[in-house]
Amino acid sequence: MSEENLVTVDKYFNFLSEKKLMGSKCPKCGNIDLPARRLCSKCISDECEWFELSGKGVLKTFSSIYVGAKAMTQKGYNRKKPYVFAVCQMDEGCSVSGQLIGVEEDKPKEIPFDMPIQVVYLKTRTGEDKEGNPIYRWDVGFEPQK
Amino acid sequence: MKKLNRRVAIVGAAMSKFGINYPRLRSIDMWQEAWINAVKLTDKGISPKVIDEFFLGNFTADLFNHQGHMAPQMADLVGLTPKPASRFEGACASSGIAFRQGVMSIASGVNDVVCIGGVEQMNELNTEGVTGALAAAADTTYEYFAGATFPGLYAAIANAHFNKYGTTPKDLWNIAIKAYENGHENPFAQEQHTLKEIMENKKNKAIKRGKPVPEWKDEYDFLGSRSNPMIAYPLRLFDCSLITDGAACVFLASEEDAYKYTDNPIWVSGIGQGSASLSLHDRNGGLLTGLNATREAARQAYEMSGLGPKDIQIAEVHDCFTIAELAALEDLGFYEPGKAATAINNGETKRDGIRPINTSGGLKTKGHPVGATGVGQIVEVFKQMRGIAERNRQVKKDIKIGMSHNVGGSGATVVVNIFTKEKI
Numbered sequence A: 001m002s003e004e005n006l007v008t009v010d011k012y013f014n015f016l017s018e019k020k021l022m023g024s025k026c027p028k029c030g031n032i033d034l035p036a037r038r039l040c041s042k043c044i045s046d047e048c049e050w051f052e053l054s055g056k057g058v059l060k061t062f063s064s065i066y067v068g069a070k071a072m073t074q075k076g077y078n079r080k081k082p083y084v085f086a087v088c089q090m091d092e093g094c095s096v097s098g099q100l101i102g103v104e105e106d107k108p109k110e111i112p113f114d115m116p117i118q119v120v121y122l123k124t125r126t127g128e129d130k131e132g133n134p135i136y137r138w139d140v141g142f143e144p145q146k
Numbered sequence B: 001m002k003k004l005n006r007r008v009a010i011v012g013a014a015m016s017k018f019g020i021n022y023p024r025l026r027s028i029d030m031w032q033e034a035w036i037n038a039v040k041l042t043d044k045g046i047s048p049k050v051i052d053e054f055f056l057g058n059f060t061a062d063l064f065n066h067q068g069h070m071a072p073q074m075a076d077l078v079g080l081t082p083k084p085a086s087r088f089e090g091a092c093a094s095s096g097i098a099f100r101q102g103v104m105s106i107a108s109g110v111n112d113v114v115c116i117g118g119v120e121q122m123n124e125l126n127t128e129g130v131t132g133a134l135a136a137a138a139d140t141t142y143e144y145f146a147g148a149t150f151p152g153l154y155a156a157i158a159n160a161h162f163n164k165y166g167t168t169p170k171d172l173w174n175i176a177i178k179a180y181e182n183g184h185e186n187p188f189a190q191e192q193h194t195l196k197e198i199m200e201n202k203k204n205k206a207i208k209r210g211k212p213v214p215e216w217k218d219e220y221d222f223l224g225s226r227s228n229p230m231i232a233y234p235l236r237l238f239d240c241s242l243i244t245d246g247a248a249c250v251f252l253a254s255e256e257d258a259y260k261y262t263d264n265p266i267w268v269s270g271i272g273q274g275s276a277s278l279s280l281h282d283r284n285g286g287l288l289t290g291l292n293a294t295r296e297a298a299r300q301a302y303e304m305s306g307l308g309p310k311d312i313q314i315a316e317v318h319d320c321f322t323i324a325e326l327a328a329l330e331d332l333g334f335y336e337p338g339k340a341a342t343a344i345n346n347g348e349t350k351r352d353g354i355r356p357i358n359t360s361g362g363l364k365t366k367g368h369p370v371g372a373t374g375v376g377q378i379v380e381v382f383k384q385m386r387g388i389a390e391r392n393r394q395v396k397k398d399i400k401i402g403m404s405h406n407v408g409g410s411g412a413t414v415v416v417n418i419f420t421k422e423k424i
């Protein structure tokens, strides 16, 4: 595998910033991992290649969080305005965590398990560079399928 | 799982008072208190001279107190230098791991007598700071920016359990109510009030301040009210364990040496440790209603001891949240998945039940000084098996077989130990 195509965390996040959901696919056993891994999580083959996912899946579990992580309280979430942390399984079989948006966060009982979701790309300001320009990171998020 | 090459016994064990001890007491003070108490509970006494090695559990004094390199610091305070002193880290299972390493060091023949410590001083930071430090036990790369918090991860497990088995908030509150009943009987616990007393105190405060006095029919009514705010649905404040400062200490000896220190050694008959991915989403196969690492650690401990879940008479399980106790009872094999709630409702896990769970009050009321928790649990099992648990919490029947279960983070590290009075 060339250095250019090597599966790394930095490249995974760079793809997210381009709004591309890139996992890794194992040519030996066909397993797909998300987030992408250099070694296949099933057979530990080291030949995994980048693989673009459909971005569609289902909601496996979640929590409406009222006392949030700092990264979220900085975005304005609080006791009166909770956010949803979710684990979703993609149609390709792999699972990933993300914020679930487009639902009534304060009515968790009404958010259905196994609801079809699609991936969205969420931006967080994490600091600024030497020139004072904002630095962002991009993360996987989910919303109900339309 | 092979048996230990030679047998290992607990000859003494004790803890400091758990609580909001900082700034009155710091790690240095609490560790010395735990050591002094453990020497007192070693029947024939013990001296640092006979101890071959020191194993310390501490999660993150680095973040809580800007203190790394803690093992020699603690060893020096109790006369253990220049013996080997090492710190072990596995989040809230740190001292559980340290204990297992100490057991194996004696079983291997390298050591004859060792000391295991656990210490954590958390209240130096405010709640936001503590939450941030604890978040380091989850996956910073992929989970944190998804909004995961420590309660949030367990809440996601609880929600999955509710969805699959029909578990309810009331099922979890039964666990909390029991924890307060037991903590009331433990002079070393952080929270020694019963829930009824806490409700009375809240009423009295309201009267004093001239505010409307809340009326609750019973504990359930209180736990379902606004006085018990939602933290991460479905977990509320009273589903969560405490932020605690504390230390705990255990002395272990080989079968040849044990009787020098006591006529009644408690044998370590099974040990197990399991692991899982740090992030919940990577637990492939998707066991979201419990912890695979608990199942693996328990499998090892059962196999080593030749015992099964039915043999365990008492257990301290890792109840960092009420749902964690419920899931542990199922993952340890005491009940089928989805069946623990009914057993809890029937009182089976109370002090007078068929298998008392967390007689100490558990992490919920005894407190959860994360790096000291694993050894703190062993202290309670030791006391119950010796028949010396304080106040009214000593279980009436003779406990011949006990267990401790210690979890790191949201279940990526788990340690399970089985203790017996007989050398089996």
Ligand SMILES: [Zn+2]
Residues within 6 Å of the ligand: A026, A027, A028, A029, A030, A031, A040, A041, A042, A043, A044, A045
């Ligand atoms: Zn593979």
